[in-house]
Amino acid sequence: MSKITIITPCYFNELNIPVYAQRMIENESTFPEGVTFEYVLVDDGSKDNTWAELEKFHASYPHKVKIIKLVRNFGSTNAVYSALPYATGDCIAIISADLQDPPAIIAKMYSHWQNGYKLVLANRTNREESFVQKLMANITHGMVRKWGLSNLPAGGFDLNLFDKEVRDVIVTMDDKNSFFPYLLIWLGYEYVSIPYVRQKRELGKSTYTLTKKIKVFVDSFVAFSFFPIRLISVLGLLLGSFSLILIVVVVISKIMGGVPITGWSSMMAVILFVSSFQMIGLGIIGEYVWRGLESSRKRPNYIVDKVKQ
Known part of the structure; x- marks a missing residue:
């Protein structure tokens, strides 16, 4: 059977890590028997107790958990880049630590990977967020989809799963000032998408500020559109x-x-x-x-x- 690596960038997630650890371990039972798991979590320069909580997760499951600490905050895309060299799975999934994207979808994504897809996405059909947040996200994604990457799935996505072949390509690219989900689409691999509703954040406060949203928007246009x-x-x-x-x-x-x-x-x-x-x-x-x-x-x-x- 196969091995799956689950990568999670973490930034001010001290409240989320214990819940994340429990949910991810419980979620292993939704996969076919024999699948092995590897978790690579990256502390992206947090100033709270995120690293301490990651150490507890590592201590509980040292055979399957790897943790990385960056010297400062480099952004979620670069945090994912830092984890890719440590990912040894046959396929790799990216999920956020706040669990707004339900882990149960990963098993469905894994089944599509078994059927030959090198890239599987979970695209948002709706978001349990405020009207302003949904409006900004839809405008940004819609503009990139119209004038940058026409093959983007409607609604946007963060949760994704891809083959180790895709990982190797991304590592050798060493791309800069990009947005990781859009980079996956730019590569051109045929993909399948699974619709879902992005859930409301239950613990902690989002650090995805307006400034970071603007940077992602500008980076997306500059990186993928003329x-x-x-x-x-x-x-x-x-x-x-x-x-x-x-x-x-x-x-x-x-x-x-x-x-x-x-x-x-x-x-x-x-x-x-x-x-x-x-x-x-x-x-x-x-x-x-x-x-x-x-x-x-x-x-x-x-x-x-x-x-x-």
């Missing part, structure tokens, strides 16, 4: 066409003896409009240039402080 750059070109052509038409109107008006379009207010309006477009364009280009600079520096995506395996 739409912002193309948009600048289109707007530039439209603005240039508008300026040319305005020049023709002014010249014709002057020739015909009419009153030319002049005046301080209209002049300032045009200047401010063009200047704002230039600043926005430079900002978008800067996002691409910055990520190219980050990649060229060859800095590591994460730095490991300690490992227990």
Whole structure:
């Protein structure tokens, strides 16, 4: 039978880890007999007692639990990257420590992997969250799906399972400033998705702040879409066409003896409009240039402080 590795990034999850440990061990009974398990949990620079709780989980199941501590917070995607080299399973699942994604789905995902799929996703059909949270998530995912990765499943996903072959490809890529779930889709493997409802968080407080959400949104566009750059070109052509038409109107008006379009207010309006477009364009280009600079520096995506395996 096969071995499955379950990777979980942790950030300020001291309340969640004991519940997570119990639920995951109980969930093993939903798999076919003979399947072996490996858990790789990463403390992504937490400042609470997350690491202490991970040590307790490791002490209880030293034969199947590996824990990694990063020197600081590098983000959930980089936390997953840090765990992949330690994953020795035939397939790997990624699940969050807050258990908003039900662990019971992993067994269904595993059965699809047994049938030959190298990538299996659990896509959200709904979320037990506030209207604002759902609206922001749907807008972000919808825009990336429309202008970046058209083969994304509707509703988005976090919980996923993939073959060790996919893991090897990701490790060798050493991708930077990306979003791990979208990277899986970008690879191009045929996948199957399982619909589910994302549950409300029961313990602890989410650290997925507005700033982090914006970063994920920008990273997703820059990493997987050329739409912002193309948009600048289109707007530039439209603005240039508008300026040319305005020049023709002014010249014709002057020739015909009419009153030319002049005046301080209209002049300032045009200047401010063009200047704002230039600043926005430079900002978008800067996002691409910055990520190219980050990649060229060859800095590591994460730095490991300690490992227990």
